Amino acid sequence: MQERYEPRSVEREAQEFWAARRSFRVTEDAGRSKFYCLSMFPYPSGKLHMGHVRNYTIGDVLTRYYRMRGRNVLQPMGWDAFGLPAENAAMANRVPPAKWTRDNIAYMKRQLQSLGFALDWERELATCDPSYYRWNQWLFTRLFRKGVAYKKTGVVNWDPVDQTVLANEQVIDGRGWRTGAPVEKREIPMYFLRITQYAEELLAALDELPGWPEQVKLMQKNWIGRSEGVRIGFEYALENEKRVLWVFTTRADTLMGATFMAVAPEHPIAEFAARRDAKARAFVEECRRTTVMEADLAQIEKQGVPAGIEVEHPLTGAKIPVWIGNYVLMGYGEGAVMGVPAHDERDFAFALKYGLEVKQVIQVPVPSEREEDLEYRRFSNTQWKPWYEEKEKGICVNSGKYDGLTYRAAVDAIAADLGAKGLGEKQVQWRLRDWGISRQRYWGCPIPIVHCPACGDVPVPDAQLPVVLPEHLVPDGTGNPLNKLPEFVDTACPSCGKPAKRETDTMDTFVDSSWYFARYACPDQGGAMIDERARYWMPVDQYIGGIEHAILHLLYSRFFQRAMIDEGLYGEVPAARRRTLSEPFADLLTQGMVLAESYYTDAGGRREWVNPAEVSVERDAKGKIVAAKRVSDGAAVVYDGLGTMSKSKNNGVDPQALIEKYGADTARFYTMFASPPTNTLEWSDESVEGSFRFLKRVWAYCLKCRGASGSSADEAARKAARFEIHSVLKQVNYDIEKRQLNTVASGAMKILNALERLDGFPAEAGEGLRILLRVLSPITPHLAHHLWRELGFGEDVMQAAWPDPDPAALAQDEIKYVVQVNGKTRGTVSVPAGLSDEQTAKLAISAVDKYIGGKEVRRKIVVPGKLVNIVL
RNA sequence: GCGAAGGUGGCGGAAUUGGUAGACGCACCAGGUUUAGGUCCUGGCGCUAACCGCGUGUGGGUUCGAGUCCCACCCUUCGCACCA
Numbered sequence: 001m002q003e004r005y006e007p008r009s010v011e012r013e014a015q016e017f018w019a020a021r022r023s024f025r026v027t028e029d030a031g032r033s034k035f036y037c038l039s040m041f042p043y044p045s046g047k048l049h050m051g052h053v054r055n056y057t058i059g060d061v062l063t064r065y066y067r068m069r070g071r072n073v074l075q076p077m078g079w080d081a082f083g084l085p086a087e088n089a090a091m092a093n094r095v096p097p098a099k100w101t102r103d104n105i106a107y108m109k110r111q112l113q114s115l116g117f118a119l120d121w122e123r124e125l126a127t128c129d130p131s132y133y134r135w136n137q138w139l140f141t142r143l144f145r146k147g148v149a150y151k152k153t154g155v156v157n158w159d160p161v162d163q164t165v166l167a168n169e170q171v172i173d174g175r176g177w178r179t180g181a182p183v184e185k186r187e188i189p190m191y192f193l194r195i196t197q198y199a200e201e202l203l204a205a206l207d208e209l210p211g212w213p214e215q216v217k218l219m220q221k222n223w224i225g226r227s228e229g230v231r232i233g234f235e236y237a238l239e240n241e242k243r244v245l246w247v248f249t250t251r252a253d254t255l256m257g258a259t260f261m262a263v264a265p266e267h268p269i270a271e272f273a274a275r276r277d278a279k280a281r282a283f284v285e286e287c288r289r290t291t292v293m294e295a296d297l298a299q300i301e302k303q304g305v306p307a308g309i310e311v312e313h314p315l316t317g318a319k320i321p322v323w324i325g326n327y328v329l330m331g332y333g334e335g336a337v338m339g340v341p342a343h344d345e346r347d348f349a350f351a352l353k354y355g356l357e358v359k360q361v362i363q364v365p366v367p368s369e370r371e372e373d374l375e376y377r378r379f380s381n382t383q384w385k386p387w388y389e390e391k392e393k394g395i396c397v398n399s400g401k402y403d404g405l406t407y408r409a410a411v412d413a414i415a416a417d418l419g420a421k422g423l424g425e426k427q428v429q430w431r432l433r434d435w436g437i438s439r440q441r442y443w444g445c446p447i448p449i450v451h452c453p454a455c456g457d458v459p460v461p462d463a464q465l466p467v468v469l470p471e472h473l474v475p476d477g478t479g480n481p482l483n484k485l486p487e488f489v490d491t492a493c494p495s496c497g498k499p500a501k502r503e504t505d506t507m508d509t510f511v512d513s514s515w516y517f518a519r520y521a522c523p524d525q526g527g528a529m530i531d532e533r534a535r536y537w538m539p540v541d542q543y544i545g546g547i548e549h550a551i552l553h554l555l556y557s558r559f560f561q562r563a564m565i566d567e568g569l570y571g572e573v574p575a576a577r578r579r580t581l582s583e584p585f586a587d588l589l590t591q592g593m594v595l596a597e598s599y600y601t602d603a604g605g606r607r608e609w610v611n612p613a614e615v616s617v618e619r620d621a622k623g624k625i626v627a628a629k630r631v632s633d634g635a636a637v638v639y640d641g642l643g644t645m646s647k648s649k650n651n652g653v654d655p656q657a658l659i660e661k662y663g664a665d666t667a668r669f670y671t672m673f674a675s676p677p678t679n680t681l682e683w684s685d686e687s688v689e690g691s692f693r694f695l696k697r698v699w700a701y702c703l704k705c706r707g708a709s710g711s712s713a714d715e716a717a718r719k720a721a722r723f724e725i726h727s728v729l730k731q732v733n734y735d736i737e738k739r740q741l742n743t744v745a746s747g748a749m750k751i752l753n754a755l756e757r758l759d760g761f762p763a764e765a766g767e768g769l770r771i772l773l774r775v776l777s778p779i780t781p782h783l784a785h786h787l788w789r790e791l792g793f794g795e796d797v798m799q800a801a802w803p804d805p806d807p808a809a810l811a812q813d814e815i816k817y818v819v820q821v822n823g824k825t826r827g828t829v830s831v832p833a834g835l836s837d838e839q840t841a842k843l844a845i846s847a848v849d850k851y852i853g854g855k856e857v858r859r860k861i862v863v864p865g866k867l868v869n870i871v872l
Numbered sequence: 873g874c875g876a877a878g879g880u881g882g883c884g885g886a887a888u889u890g891g892u893a894g895a896c897g898c899a900c901c902a903g904g905u906u907u908a909g910g911u912c913c914u915g916g917c918g919c920u921a922a923c924c925g926c927g928u929g930u931g932g933g934u935u936c937g938a939g940u941c942c943c944a945c946c947c948u949u950c951g952c953a954c955c956a
Contacts, residue, residue: 214876214877215875215876215877215950215951218875218876218951219875219876219951219952222874222875222951222952222953223952225955227955227956229956247956248955248956249956250955250956251956262956300954302954325954326954327954327956328954328956329954329955329956331955332955332956333955333956334956336956337956338956339956340956344956345873345954346954346956347956349954429955429956430955431955547950547951550951551951617899619882619899619900673884673885673896673897674884674885674897674898675884675885676885679884679885680949681884682883682884684883684884684898684899686883686898686899687883687884687897687898687899689898690897690898691897693897693911693912694897696911696912700912731888734888738888742884742885742886742896743885743886743895743896745896745897746885746886746895746896746897747896748896749896749897750895750896753896816892818891818892819892820891820892820936820937822936822937823891823935823936823937824924824937825891825892826924827892828892850924851924858936859936860936861891861936861937863891866891866892867891867892867937869891869936869937870936871936871937
């Protein structure tokens with residue numbers, strides 16, 4: 001055994017051992033309980049970052065732990081390989097995206113392997129391979145024929161100079177990121193997936209996902225956004241034709257207070273008004289230009305113009321003016337609202353600006369005296385407070401036959417009356433919209449549709465799949481290069497055989513990642529999307545990834561899983577199994593971000609970012625940071641706080657450099673030890689050093705232990721050491737099940753501390769060391785593997801069973817009690833096991849005699865095995 | 873604005889059901905080995921001059937006993953945001 005711990009050779013040797021034995025290959029085994037442990041697959045951006053290391057280490061620790069617990073564990077890896085960065089890199093370097101992507105995959109795969117993850121590489125997949133994406137296409141054609149996929153026009157960001165579609169993140173301050181040209185909204189035909197068909201189920205099933213963080217479930221709930229209300233029709237006449245303007249409201253009880261209508265600028269009425277009236281046209285035009293991002297909308301002042309139309313109140317027959325309002329969203333409800341200024345904050349602001357009537361129809365119990373209500377009172381000449389500032393909904397007033405009704409009763413009555421006239425019904429509205437999957441991009445999965453002048457949009461038949469993406473193209477920033485490739489575009493109609501044009505749009509890359517987890521079960525399956533092996537492995541038992549995917553990726557995957565089940569891809573699924581199988585990820589762990597400090601030098605207002613590794617800090621006697629400077633030249637640097645690692649702030653830590661300096665095991669140990677998995681991790685080079693120091697101490701202890709035997713430790717000391725080690729082990733086993741991996745790492749440290757306190761190497765030391773190496777093996781697998789063999793404990797620590805504490809070791813002859821007087825801790829006392837509470841209390845009183853000082857003992861509280869509280 | 877999570881030493885963080893607050897580590901201090909430095913080893917380390925004092929964001933409460941439970945408030949972070 002080497003004197004010094006040399007991670008490089010230890011890790012190479014262990015990795016060769018695993019490779020030679022194909023240690024991580026897994027097959028289906030009906031006789032064993034399966035555990036599918038999955039980390040979100042990476043986008044092959046070039047090289048691994050610390051977030052990857054953290055993510056994959058968490059997954060690997062759990063994988064190795066459950067393996068040692070006897071489960072049949074699958075942990076695969078693959079590549080989310082389509083996407084925009086490859087096109088950008090291609091433009092910058094004039095390299096085809098395919099080559100750039102595959103080079104990156106090769107490099108990052110070596111990095112992952114150097115970290116020693118227990119991955120079954122025989123299941124590796126990349127979404128840019130035709131063998132993978134053909135099944136995107138295959139499923140799409142199925143869904144298209146069923147109507148779950150369909151075509152309609154959708155709004156995109158259009159760069160008029162490059163003649164190309166921009167992603168939201170490519171629009172900066174309303175301008176194209178490359179050209180600086182003002183971005184336009186443009187309507188183009190797109191393909192959609194009818195995720196709304198599953199809205200009800202996707203929402204309801206969230207309540208049956210105990211393994212998901214509440215936060216994520218809530219975000220999904222809000223995203224799906226179910227609300228109950230009433231759809232109300234307002235009749236009007238236009239060009240001698242009777243029409244109805246429909247609105248949706250959750251507050252039908254305020255219908256009697258509607259004094260105007262507001263429609264979205266994209267609403268047919270607005271478009272009609274724009275054709276007829278110059279002012280309306282100008283307003284609609286301006287709205288189209290102003291913004292693409294919906295979030296900005298909230299900041300803009302409410303504005304509108306009259307549409308020149310009046311509608312009829314469905315209950316009173318009163319004439320109500322219609323306005324075009326910039327605050328009305330076309331994409332929600334009917335794209336039109338009834339304006340009830342007295343009881344809606346937005347309607348009120350709008351009415352205030354344009355002098356529209358305010359009519360109170362709800363009475364709220366407690367009048368408000370608050371300052372901000374005064375203006376309102378002056379305006380409306382009433383003595384009450386707008387309902388939206390109240391928690392209660394109030395009762396109807398000024399509402400004729402509805403006066404006195406509460407919210408629920410009023411909504412029911414009004415809905416019934418509207419229903420009788422055919423001008424309203426109760427309705428459930430969803431915020432969730434259908435998923436537009438068309439991307440006017442080259443580096444993605446081609447949408448398998450052929451446009452035929454005679455037959456229309458024809459899905460490509462199975463026999464002609466996959467529609468292979470040509471890989472030699474280099475985009476130049478002026479639109480999708482597929483459009484300029486006649487051999488791709490020009491084809492024959494699969495239906496009639498006449499000349500036709502192939503669709504050149506590709507799919508949103510979220511499609512690729514919505515089912516990859518199922519494909520890992522059977523990546524070699526050439527004849528089907530998935531096979532019976534997916535039935536064995538699905539659902540994923542533990543999914544691990546970033547919170548940034550809390551909504552889209554996870555929601556789309558939940559949708560896809562259901563669509564795939566409904567397509568019969570999992571065969572006949574009994575109802576009970578359907579519930580568990582529909583949710584692709586039974587347990588979800590969202591790991592926190594990796595943060596680092598950033599520093600800059602300030603030379604005349606110009607910041608130069610200095611890498612934290614090049615900064616030395618000065619501390620006072622208590623360890624507080626008082627100053628910082630750059631090591632190379634002593635220049636003073638300014639601390640800029642913690643943030644995500646980024647190139648712009650020059651505060652990144654390169655995993656590769658870390659591995660080269662300390663080894664993979666230190667990188668793994670540190671990322672586990674520094675912080676609980678779900679918290680942010682604040683990077684500290686000194687703390688990395690501390691983790692390395694611990695691994696060196698483990699090595700040194702094993703080195704000493706190896707040749708030695710015998711001990712001067714007495715029986716009590718040996719027993720105490722054994723008690724401590726097994727106590728720590730009990731805690732470790734509890735912690736790992738609850739995914740608190742930082743305390744698992746510190747538990748390993750505690751075991752080593754206990755071993756080092758023990759003189760010599762009695763049998764208890766050997767036992768403790770076996771426990772230590774097994775506890776360490778998921779976190780630092782190379783080190784544990786090497787030492788396990790060096791000490792002759794066995795051939796392969798991974799094959800050893802995970803340790804459980806020995807109840808005999810945890811049994812004590814004497815129990816230490818904490819003694820409190822009046823609730824304050826005043827000492828401890830050792831009590832032989834098996835004494836009565838009364839006897840224990842007597843011993844406790846004698847131990848803290850001087851705090852009692854002859855006063856009367858009024859009560860004695862004994863918590864068995866823990867403490868005694870003497871109340872005077 | 874709405875929603876969620878969280879405030880514990882100089883720092884990261886521990887503390888199953890209320891039961892010795894600060895485990896484990898970093899930083900810092902002292903000593904030792906080596907000595908050019910680092911490595912390595914030993915000890916100390918919430919505040920306080922000290923205590924039988926004070927301490928888990930602030931103020932109340934429940935309890936023999938509160939970081940943990942209840943009420944009110946303050947602050948931070950994250951998510952959503954004109955969704956009718």
